[in-house]
Amino acid sequence: MTQPKNPMRNKPVVAIDGPAGAGKSTVARGLAKALQYAFVDTGALYRAVAFIADASGISWDDGPALAQAVLRHAFHFTADGTLHMDGVPLGGEIRTSRISSGASAVARHPEVRTCLLDVQRGLGREGGVVLEGRDIGTVVFPDAEVKFFLVATVAERARRRWLELREKGESISLAEVEAAQEARDRADMTREVAPLRQAEDAVEVPCDHLSAAEVVAHMRDYIAAKFPAGPDSF
């Protein structure tokens, strides 16, 4: 029987990392639903920090002030994966292209990352959770029982994101989305603390030309092969 890497858990932690627009949220949500696990979209936390900064006049460059502001708020995720700040759901207001850039900017500060590390580890402590982000398998839960790293071409990721933004009524060209996405990937991969990279023990999942349902099916097959008696059996 496979043992959990951490005795605090009776169910696995599933880590899903990858660049912007690879479809992490959709597949993480789908996988969590299939396994009946909680779903945690960690990018929403960084988006919330950029949102708080804009609302309170704090610069995205001021790490210590951002971290202090984070500590004044309470965060929790509901079963459907929606982030609530002080009991209020955060929706479209943290999904704009301005907040996407802001989230990447605030995410480079060690002070901000340290505050959010505690929040994320608290949410996954007991297992039975799918967390998606940039550093889940490398920093937040390096001992996660299951790690996936999603990859897709820049063109495909930009196309998906552009369609999403258009649906929300944001008027932006595909070329602008692609440029913003590339800048964000560069920032996320080259920052000093917890840069986006694939954990050595993560399974790479190429997502171009695959639907979210197909990616989820692939992940479920992998988990079924890894835990033949069921993922909750250890």
Ligand code: DC
């Ligand atoms: O997944 P997303 O696009 O909502 O994430 C927004 C930004 O937050 C992303 O550009 C980098 C940052 N982020 C991070 O640094 N670490 C995470 N675990 C998740 C997101």
